[in-house]
Amino acid sequence: xxxxxxxxxxxxxxxERLEPYIAIIGPMVMILAILxxxxxxxxxxxxxxxxxxxxxLDAALYMPMAMAMTFVITQRGIDLSxxxxxxxxxxxxxxxxxxxxxxxxxxxxxxxALGAIMGLINGLIITRFNVPDLIGTLAxxxxxxxxxxxxxxxxxxxxxxxxxxxxxxxxxxxFIPIPVVLGIATMIGGYxxxxxxxxxxxxxxxxxxxxxxxxxxxxxNRHKVYAYVLCGACAALAGVMLTGKLNAIQATSxxxxxxxxxxxxxxxxxxxxxxxxxxxxxxxGVLLLSMMINALVTLRIEFFWQSVASGVVIVSSVALYxxxxxxxxxxxxxxxxxxxxxxxxxxxxxxxxxxxxxxALLAIGALFSGSAAPSG
Amino acid sequence: xxxxxxxxxxxxxxxxxxxxxxxxxxxxVTALSNVDLDAYAGEVLAIVGDNGAGKSTLIKVLTGVxxxxxxxxxxxxxxxxxxxxxxxxxxxxxxxxxxLALADHLDPAANMFLGNELTRKVAGxxxxxxxxxxxxxxxxxxxxxxxxxxxxxxxxxxxxGGQRQAVAIARAVYHDDLRVLVMDEPTAALGPQETAxxxxxxxxxxxxxxxxxxxxHSLDDVFQVSDRVHVQRRGxxxxxxxxxxxxxxxxxxxxxxxxxxx
Numbered sequence: 001x002x003x004x005x006x007x008x009x010x011x012x013x014x015x016e017r018l019e020p021y022i023a024i025i026g027p028m029v030m031i032l033a034i035l036x037x038x039x040x041x042x043x044x045x046x047x048x049x050x051x052x053x054x055x056x057l058d059a060a061l062y063m064p065m066a067m068a069m070t071f072v073i074t075q076r077g078i079d080l081s082x083x084x085x086x087x088x089x090x091x092x093x094x095x096x097x098x099x100x101x102x103x104x105x106x107x108x109x110x111x112x113a114l115g116a117i118m119g120l121i122n123g124l125i126i127t128r129f130n131v132p133d134l135i136g137t138l139a140x141x142x143x144x145x146x147x148x149x150x151x152x153x154x155x156x157x158x159x160x161x162x163x164x165x166x167x168x169x170x171x172x173x174x175f176i177p178i179p180v181v182l183g184i185a186t187m188i189g190g191y192x193x194x195x196x197x198x199x200x201x202x203x204x205x206x207x208x209x210x211x212x213x214x215x216x217x218x219x220x221n222r223h224k225v226y227a228y229v230l231c232g233a234c235a236a237l238a239g240v241m242l243t244g245k246l247n248a249i250q251a252t253s254x255x256x257x258x259x260x261x262x263x264x265x266x267x268x269x270x271x272x273x274x275x276x277x278x279x280x281x282x283x284x285g286v287l288l289l290s291m292m293i294n295a296l297v298t299l300r301i302e303f304f305w306q307s308v309a310s311g312v313v314i315v316s317s318v319a320l321y322x323x324x325x326x327x328x329x330x331x332x333x334x335x336x337x338x339x340x341x342x343x344x345x346x347x348x349x350x351x352x353x354x355x356x357x358x359x360a361l362l363a364i365g366a367l368f369s370g371s372a373a374p375s376g
Numbered sequence: 377x378x379x380x381x382x383x384x385x386x387x388x389x390x391x392x393x394x395x396x397x398x399x400x401x402x403x404x405v406t407a408l409s410n411v412d413l414d415a416y417a418g419e420v421l422a423i424v425g426d427n428g429a430g431k432s433t434l435i436k437v438l439t440g441v442x443x444x445x446x447x448x449x450x451x452x453x454x455x456x457x458x459x460x461x462x463x464x465x466x467x468x469x470x471x472x473x474x475x476l477a478l479a480d481h482l483d484p485a486a487n488m489f490l491g492n493e494l495t496r497k498v499a500g501x502x503x504x505x506x507x508x509x510x511x512x513x514x515x516x517x518x519x520x521x522x523x524x525x526x527x528x529x530x531x532x533x534x535x536x537g538g539q540r541q542a543v544a545i546a547r548a549v550y551h552d553d554l555r556v557l558v559m560d561e562p563t564a565a566l567g568p569q570e571t572a573x574x575x576x577x578x579x580x581x582x583x584x585x586x587x588x589x590x591x592x593h594s595l596d597d598v599f600q601v602s603d604r605v606h607v608q609r610r611g612x613x614x615x616x617x618x619x620x621x622x623x624x625x626x627x628x629x630x631x632x633x634x635x636x637x638x
Contacts, residue, residue, distance in 0.1 A: 216491035
């Protein structure tokens, strides 16, 4: 056995060495496609420094949540309540600051702690009461959103202390915005968490083979709760960042967080079927979505097309990874042997199709926006 | 090393594991009735029998997954009682399941140390020591099992059936105090070549003075690696034969109960 195997190690095919990076290649190809397309269509307005800053600012908001959602999804879970957690915790923070005169330096940690508690409630509902994660978090989404509406009524709370606006849209002079630093820091923290700690290791084990994880003495439920707590805390952080960015918050803020974040994570190669996690992929996924939405805006395509584009990206990514995973399990003489040559081609073909769809979409959008009556 | 020492004392004097009068009832169903089992250090004991003969129940009692309704287990002549699988593992009795209980997306080193990770402290915070886990895995696979994987980075799902088996066995033998290794249908899902490799792994483990208990449906495998065969039928032990003094026909007869009819 030893001989044949050592012989193999030197001549590993290119595609096999590529394999760990597949997750990042998908979104990277799409990012490149957007860059190329925009380079032709609207180079002047898209590649302006202020516009790139805008893209980063938008992406930064989703980075903490994408980091936490990577853990939840890797454990075969899902959290559909992050938008409401972000809204509710930042509404509460806003009231603490505006109505009760709390210092912003205390109110922000309280908001994040509140988010963590809401995540804890999610986790306990899922693990203790055996409510499926999809239903449990969807229902809690309604609960949290409801509380936010009850507390804030129709109020828009605005004008916050500088510290908060700095978190949301501050700029390190000559460098990148502060929220981007925060976002990237959470992604790096998430990477370390995933690769170097018990929590990350057990997250993958739980998603990969729950029975085996249980057998080896891992407390599956406890680690599931940890992931939801992390998700809640990160959602609250995103809520704080959003409040700072807009310098205002209301109960209906952050309506699209859920699907946007899940889309970014899934596009980045983290498998909805569990076990396969890619923090770098989630980062690329967040960037990709922000760039795509910004491109649509730059092209003056109607706002509503964004939702169509996001949906297409999600469906095609999940379809691709589901397909790849099925290929894995067909076996028949080791899946690597069967997959090596077609792998790269498949990726290319799929990416080409996706780019085609995107371009078609943009073209349709451009056509419509061109012919439509001016509405302002 | 401890294994070399153990090899010296295995002279078939006393069984390492003695199970006496084991009975297990699930409600009204008697899965095992009054079963005795002896396993010696440095030998392979095969347990064979038809479906529902009580093979799995018997080893689950041994590995602490089930508690016997009646009967006693002796390890080194000392009576032991396991209230959980973890207690049995702590006493040096471990099992490799048919499904191998591997997390396919983790690399072999992560799997080998799953639930038992090596760590190091950086600035007071505990981090996993991936580098040391990797080198330890390589060492254990090579020294104890003579296996070398082509890549320690690849996820376990990309390994062949025999290599996955090796990782699962390495996880058990990593504990230096492992004394009894139970293997449940290790060759059931493997092709001929991988089966041969797995049987070789079993012999390697046996040579280190560990008592191997092998459950198998394949009499070919049983006759190739085992020293003795323990035959179960309908929850009872119908006999134990020395492999060298028996043949497939005889064991098959015991399994289906032809002998009694004759």
